[in-house]
Amino acid sequence: MSERHSLPAEFQKFTELRRQFPALQQTRAGQAPIFLDGPGGTQVPQTVLDAMLAYLKNCNANHGGVFATSRDSDRIIAEAHQAGADLLNAPSSSEIVFGQNMTTLTLHFTRAISRTLRPGDEVMVTRLDHDANVTPWVLAARDAGATVRWIDIRPEDCTLDEESLRSQLSDKTRWLAVCGASNAVGTINDVRAITQWAHAAGARVFLDAVHYAPHAPIDVQAWDCDALACSAYKFFGPHVGILWARRSLLEELPAYKLRPVPETLPDRWMTGTQNHEGLAGVVAAVDYLAALPRATAHGTVSPCTRNRAIHAGMEMLQQYERQLSRRLLEALLQRPRLKIWGIKDSSQLAQRVPTFSITMPERDPQQIAQHLADRHIYVWNGNMYALGLSERLGLEARGGFLRIGLVHYNTMAEIERLLLALDEL
Numbered sequence: 001m002s003e004r005h006s007l008p009a010e011f012q013k014f015t016e017l018r019r020q021f022p023a024l025q026q027t028r029a030g031q032a033p034i035f036l037d038g039p040g041g042t043q044v045p046q047t048v049l050d051a052m053l054a055y056l057k058n059c060n061a062n063h064g065g066v067f068a069t070s071r072d073s074d075r076i077i078a079e080a081h082q083a084g085a086d087l088l089n090a091p092s093s094s095e096i097v098f099g100q101n102m103t104t105l106t107l108h109f110t111r112a113i114s115r116t117l118r119p120g121d122e123v124m125v126t127r128l129d130h131d132a133n134v135t136p137w138v139l140a141a142r143d144a145g146a147t148v149r150w151i152d153i154r155p156e157d158c159t160l161d162e163e164s165l166r167s168q169l170s171d172k173t174r175w176l177a178v179c180g181a182s183n184a185v186g187t188i189n190d191v192r193a194i195t196q197w198a199h200a201a202g203a204r205v206f207l208d209a210v211h212y213a214p215h216a217p218i219d220v221q222a223w224d225c226d227a228l229a230c231s232a233y234k235f236f237g238p239h240v241g242i243l244w245a246r247r248s249l250l251e252e253l254p255a256y257k258l259r260p261v262p263e264t265l266p267d268r269w270m271t272g273t274q275n276h277e278g279l280a281g282v283v284a285a286v287d288y289l290a291a292l293p294r295a296t297a298h299g300t301v302s303p304c305t306r307n308r309a310i311h312a313g314m315e316m317l318q319q320y321e322r323q324l325s326r327r328l329l330e331a332l333l334q335r336p337r338l339k340i341w342g343i344k345d346s347s348q349l350a351q352r353v354p355t356f357s358i359t360m361p362e363r364d365p366q367q368i369a370q371h372l373a374d375r376h377i378y379v380w381n382g383n384m385y386a387l388g389l390s391e392r393l394g395l396e397a398r399g400g401f402l403r404i405g406l407v408h409y410n411t412m413a414e415i416e417r418l419l420l421a422l423d424e425l
Contacts, residue, residue, distance in 0.1 A: 011320045017295060018409050020045040020288075028376045034414045037378040039183050039355055039405035041233045042214060044285070048237055051284035052277040062273055073276050080279035081266065083286040086306040088228065089219040090244050094265040097250070098274055098282075101241040102210050102229040103132040108271065109206075109227065109243060110140040112253040117144035117174060124168060124176040124203075126151040127388040128160055128187060133177045133208035134388060146174070155393060158185040158342040159351075166197055173203040180212030184386035184401060185342030186355035188212070195224050204249075210234050214407055215321060215353040217314040220244055232278070237285030240278040243269070289313050317408045324406050325354040328415050332358065335422070341393065341401060357384075357401035363425060365402040375421045379404055 018024045023043040026033065035043055059072030084096035099105040117123070123141050125134045127150060141148045152164040160178070169176075176198045181188045195205045204226040209218055214235040220228050227245035232238055247265065255268045262268065290306045292313025326346050332338050339359045343352045360368060365381035372379055383390035383400035390396045404418070 011323060013295065014317075014320045014408055015411055017292075018411075020047070021409055022046055022049065024409060031376045033376040033378060034410075034417060035378050036404050036406065036410065036414070036418065037380055038214065038407040038410075039211060039234070039384070039403060040380050041239075042236050042407055043409065044236055044238070044281070045288050047288055048281045048284040051280040052238060055277040055280040060276070063276070076276060076280050076283070077274065080282045083283045083306075084242050084244070087213075087218065087286050087289070087310060088230075088242075088244050089221050089307055089311075091221065092247065095244055095247055095250060097243040097245070097266045097269040098279060099241040099243065099271070100275075101233075101239065102208065102231045102243075103136075103241075105229050105241045105243040106132055106136045106206075106208075107139075108256065108269070109229075109245070109253075110136040112255055113175065114140035114143045115254050117141065117146040119145035120172060121146040121174045122149050122170070122172045123147075123174060124149045124151055124165070125388075126160060126165075126178055127153050127392045128158065128182050128185075128189075129177065129179045129208060129386065129388065130183050130210065131385045131387050132210075133179060133206070137175065137177045137206075147172075149173070150388075151178070153389065153392060157187075157344070158182065158389065158393075159187050160189055165194065169197060169201040169203065171202055173198070173201050175204050175206060177206045177208070179208040179210075180218070181209075181215065181353045181355075182342070182386065182389070183211040183355070184384045184389050184403065185357050186352040187342055188216075188351050188353060191225065192223050199224070211353065211355070215314075216318055217311040219311075232282045232285055235285060236288055238275070238278040238281035240275055240282050242282075286310070292316060320408055321354045321406060322349045324410060324412065324415065325349050325352070325356075327412060328354070328356060328404070328406065328418075331415070331419050332356065337361065338422070341395075354406035356404045356406075358404070359395065359398070359401060360425065364399040366399055368402045368422075368425065371425060372418070372421055375417075377418055377421055 021043045059069040061069035061073050063073040063077055081093035081096045085093040123137050125137050138148050149168045152161040154161050178194055180191055198205045207225045207228040209228050209230040213230040229243045232240045250265050257268050290309040293309055329346055332340050341357045369379055369381035380403045384403055390400045
């Protein structure tokens with residue numbers, strides 16, 4: 001890696017964090033794989049693996065019993081709810097609901113919402129979102145006889161068309177579903193402003209924060225949203241989904257549940273036995289994020305609450321990822337045969353996460369992905385379940401995009417190796 005593309009000294013500690021991730025230490029055919037597949041699921045630190053193994057080894061039992069291992073499970077579940085609240089800055093741990101993943105939780109949540117909708121009501125979805133924050137709302141509206149309104153995008157930079165959004169809000173709008181960041185092209189939405197516009201019209205807001213969570217701090221109280229979902233396996237944890245919603249919603253919505261399940265929170269939304277070892281891993285993943293200020297500091301840092309530590313660590317992480325983004329974006333722009341979809345102005349890096357989707361006229365995305373996979377560089381191809389976006393851009397029939405997803409365990413050297421592989425094409 002040339003000196004021109006080296007990192008400032010304050011970011012060198014992020015490279016050292018790679019030692020905490022066992023997957024990053026492996027080799028394939030004598031080469032270290034490059035994991036640029038983070039948007040589909042990140043690698044996990046050793047602490048997450050240790051926590052999950054410890055649960056299965058020492059206290060694998062269902063919860064709610066009087067014996068020791070069941071009480072241990074109760075404790076770990078309670079710790080996971082508190083960790084989720086700290087991650088999202090939720091007012092109470094009892095407002096945190098766990099499930100299989102964001103998609104399953106959103107389908108469960110919108111199924112209940114459909115019972116509150118009436119003909120003439122409207123819900124709004126966007127052409128930017130992952131389909132997990134589109135189809136559940138379309139199905140809920142269909143079942144209730146309500147109307148779906150679509151928020152368009154600006155194709156030139158794949159940002160949300162705010163005029164399309166504001167012009168369609170009315171006193172008929174009941175819910176607006178929008179993402180914090182696009183999982184396909186990285187666009188960050190101004191969710192605080194969107195929430196204000198929706199609330200002024202009397203509507204509620206559901207945020208998909210799955211792709212936002214690995215890259216920036218989340219604050220449901222500051223954003224003033226009504227519900228939010230994310231998945232731990234996107235922020236260095238196991239395959240567990242997390243849902244937060246306002247207490248009044250969780251208490252009043254007609255949850256689909258079994259008869260013995262109590263009506264108290266969060267139990268009335270926690271269907272069946274949870275993934276207890278996964279919840280232990282969630283606690284470890286949140287603690288990993290909270291430890292970032294200490295792990296990346298050159299000196300000591302003053303103690304603070306877990307929520308403040310997470311916020312500080314994620315802000316440091318953002319600055320590092322923008323260094324990576326700047327290098328990748330500038331290099332891709334120097335290769336005119338590659339088309340970048342999304343924000344391309346390096347002065348606007350604060351308006352995107354480090355996820356870049358590209359296409360090449362001579363090759364379809366799967367061919368490019370296979371070329372990179374043969375060199376042990378892992379990326380995703382297809383529509384990334386952002387079906388509305390792929391269709392809107394006219395890419396669905398051509399195989400969608402090739403997606404390059406950076407997270408904080410990636411390095412400048414990996415970007416240079418990626419660029420060399422792309423140049424071979």
